[in-house]
Amino acid sequence: xxxxxxxxxxxxxxxxxxxxxxxxxxxHLIVPAARFRxxxxxxxxxxYTFNTGAAHHLFCRHCGIKSFYVPRSHPDxxxxxxxxxxxxxxxxxDITPFDDANREAETAALAxxxxxxxxxxxx
Numbered sequence: 001x002x003x004x005x006x007x008x009x010x011x012x013x014x015x016x017x018x019x020x021x022x023x024x025x026x027x028h029l030i031v032p033a034a035r036f037r038x039x040x041x042x043x044x045x046x047x048y049t050f051n052t053g054a055a056h057h058l059f060c061r062h063c064g065i066k067s068f069y070v071p072r073s074h075p076d077x078x079x080x081x082x083x084x085x086x087x088x089x090x091x092x093x094d095i096t097p098f099d100d101a102n103r104e105a106e107t108a109a110l111a112x113x114x115x116x117x118x119x120x121x122x123x
Contacts, residue, residue, distance in 0.1 A: 001041030001060055003068065005031055005080050009091040013082045014110065018100035020057075024066065027082040027095065036068070036078045073107050
């Protein structure tokens, strides 16, 4: 599978403490759909939903990796696992903890981190 994300060199990512994110080590780079491009491998994606069914967790049918998904907090965008980006394309990460037990308040308080404005390159 190949994809591209338009993002700054230093990524603003969220480190969610929910069970699925904590156990898989997912670091969320939230981007609008216009800044995400699936280049190949769409036919290998499997969709998993749970709880409210609003989020679409997309896994590779061949290797099981979840590199990105459509989050319920941003249904018109993608959450990309920053750890799945090509080595050498990211200069650094600004990691902010996200407390899933207080999802609504955290989402509102951190809204400024979930839009990659002024992107200076493709990651």
